[in-house]
Amino acid sequence: MFTEIKKHFKIYGHFLKYSIMEQLEYRANFILGIIVECTWLCTKLLYVFITQSTGALVGGYTPDEIMLYVGVFMILTALYVGLFSWNFYFFSWGVSRGELDMIMVKPVSLQFFMTTRYINISVPIPNIIGGTALIVIAWGRIGLEASIRNILFFILFLFGGMVVTYALFLIPHLSAFWTIKTQGITEISSRMWDFNNMPMQIYNKWWQRLGVFFIPVFVITNFPVMALFNNMSLLHLIWGFAVPAVMFIGIRLFWKVAISKYSSAGG
């Protein structure tokens, strides 16, 4: 078990090395990727700008708390786009072209290989810089004195949010094993990511329940921030720890079912 984990960490190190080498080889594309992401970043900052200029409470959050929330959203966007989203798109494209054959015979987990091998470096850079800046500024303005327990929960829920992101956004791409064209479904699912742009408290109770317990998209950004502000109910606290495990086991089982449909000729 330990040897396997060590082996996969080592392989991940190689993935990172080759991803950096590959992207730096096409420097113009690398820089263009950063510029395009900066334009997206500006649209996210617009939400902060609006709340700051109106001074209104949004879902019970003050403008400075919204700033912190958007900062966390940017960091999670960086992790999602940097670590997963490229792999998911290449994965469904590879399935439709029957390109899994050579990878299946490698002595490494197919799911691990197919869903983690590309690491995007350019897109996360503006998000990490912008997100960190927002968090630092907002933290100072709020004068937040979070306890060690709250910060620990924040980090744990941030990690849990990543696990939920991995599982939740991989599901639509697995439909590639049944239908060759998955673009429509995957586009819709990636738009779901934007639901993290604003706190879930802006939606009514039914939408919140749907987004927390059925399609746990609200868990991703809301829970770390709620932990930091120490305003989580006991149910949310328990669910926050349970849902990453449930989703990870769920996606592993679903992967096994999906892979059994692979016919190496597309669909």
Add this chain to the structure above:
Amino acid sequence: MKGISKYTTVVKLGIQEAVEYRIDFLFNMINGCFTVFIQFFMWTAIYGTSENDVLYGFSYPQMMVYIIMAGILANVTSTGFEYEIADDIREGTLSRFLVQPIAYFPYRTVLFLGRKILAFVVIVVVSAVTLTVLHFTLGAEFAAMNILLTFLIVPLSLLLNSVIFYCVSMAAFWMTRAWGVFQGMGVISMVLSGGIFPLDVFGETAKSIFMLLPFQYVVYFPLNIICGNMNGNDILFGIAAQIFWIVAVYGLSRILWRLGMKKYIAAGG
């Protein structure tokens, strides 16, 4: 007459494509709904706790009309053909247009408008339903003449956005992979056209700069007519400005086309 008939054939081709890829259109509409959905709840929360009934010159019903109609209009005016033009240039398939008795710009524009006819009909129906619902639920008020004027202006908005992105697609003459330029320009155009928020949110200084650019005539201008923020003179001036920008951006794209053709080697950028 023969000259017109070849373009009517291209329009029919565009309509056929739109019918064939109707699911794609449906998915695009659903995607647009997500953005509107988030904004709907966000603005409801902001207006609910703000001390002012009017924010950035918009009352709550007006803002709802704006964000919902902006989602619809931004969707229907979106292009996407810039990637096809870049492929034509990169792969050398542009050459066949150079020897055929059909000019490339009219071909692309007419094909684009043909593709959008179906979408236009759908958005007229969707918009009519949306405005009726907003009238009865939020008490949003509209003048019938303003709604009619807006739908007469939307084809000009479509044409303007198509010449803007035709102009942007000329970048493919100089760049092998121009996707970054297209994506970046897509986001910039979306924001500056008022496709996400009304331009008023940026403040007076930024807005006065954005008003000098052509983008606002794609979404912001037609929607301000529906919201009742414009008088007759403003509307006439806006239509004249739309036509001016269509001619000016087309002129720029002709210059870029001529410069680009000197670079074109029919074997990829």
